[in-house]
Each structure stands twice: as structure tokens, then as C-alpha cells.
Amino acid sequence: MQSILIYAAAALAEIAGCFSFWAWLRMDKSILWLIPGIVALAAFAWLLTLIDSEAAGRAYAAYGGIYIAASLLWLWLAEGVAPDRWDLTGAGIAMAGAIVILAGPR
Incomplete structure (x- = not known):
């Protein structure tokens, strides 16, 4: 369960970080949008290191x-x-x- 929460937080951080770059480049937002975006992307990378995996x-x-x-x-939101x-099928x-990857016997 903890892994799922970490993955969800990492996904939110990655999407928010990438969206800040999208907003700056494609939606003509201020370059200041990159500041929280970079912080979010760093949080994303850090969160994935918390996953308990041997690889x-x-x-x-x-x-x-x-x-x-x-x-x-x-x-959507x-x-x-x-x-x-x-989209939903994919x-x-x-x-x-x-x-399968998470629950596979090892």
C-alpha cells in the first residue's frame, strides 16, 4: 500500500513538473512557472528512490x-x-x- 501512495505522489509531481514546462512553452506562461516545475520534478525523482525494490x-x-x-x-481534472x-482501455x-510487475512472486 505504501508503494502505491509513493507512486501516486511521484506521478502527481512528475505531471505537475512537466506541465509547468508545457505551460511556459506552449501556453505562453511566464518563465517563473519553471521554478515550481523544477522543484516538482526533483520531488518526483526523490519519491521514486523511496520505493522498496531490489532494482x-x-x-x-x-x-x-x-x-x-x-x-x-x-x-480530465x-x-x-x-x-x-x-484512453481508458490503454x-x-x-x-x-x-x-503484474508489483505483485509477481520473487
Whole structure:
């Protein structure tokens, strides 16, 4: 359960950090948007180091599914665009992969 919370916090930090760059470059926001964006991206990287895994690559691979689902949640809540059935199907497949990676016997 703790890993899921860390992954969720990491996803929020990564998406917020990347969105700040998007807003600056694509939405003509102030360059000052980059300051919280850089802090958020640093928090994202730090949060992933908290995952209890014997291999960084496995932690990152499992994170990928959570990131996809969180990105679609951001799309809906922050950008006001509802995910379509293909978005949701893809997120479901990615989450299934993350669950297999996280729950696989080792």
C-alpha cells in the first residue's frame, strides 16, 4: 500500500513538473512557472528512490502504469478533457502490467 501512495505522489509531481514546462512553452506562461516545475520534478525523482525494490528498473517499470493512469486523471481534472474509451482501455492495460510487475512472486 505504501508503494502505491509513493507512486501516486511521484506521478502527481512528475505531471505537475512537466506541465509547468508545457505551460511556459506552449501556453505562453511566464518563465517563473519553471521554478515550481523544477522543484516538482526533483520531488518526483526523490519519491521514486523511496520505493522498496531490489532494482531501480523494476520500480520504474511498475511506475509507468501508474503514470499513464494519473496522466489521464490530470487530463480530465486539470485540463477539462474527458478521457475516451481508448484512453481508458490503454490505461487499464498499463495498470494490469504494473500490477503484474508489483505483485509477481520473487
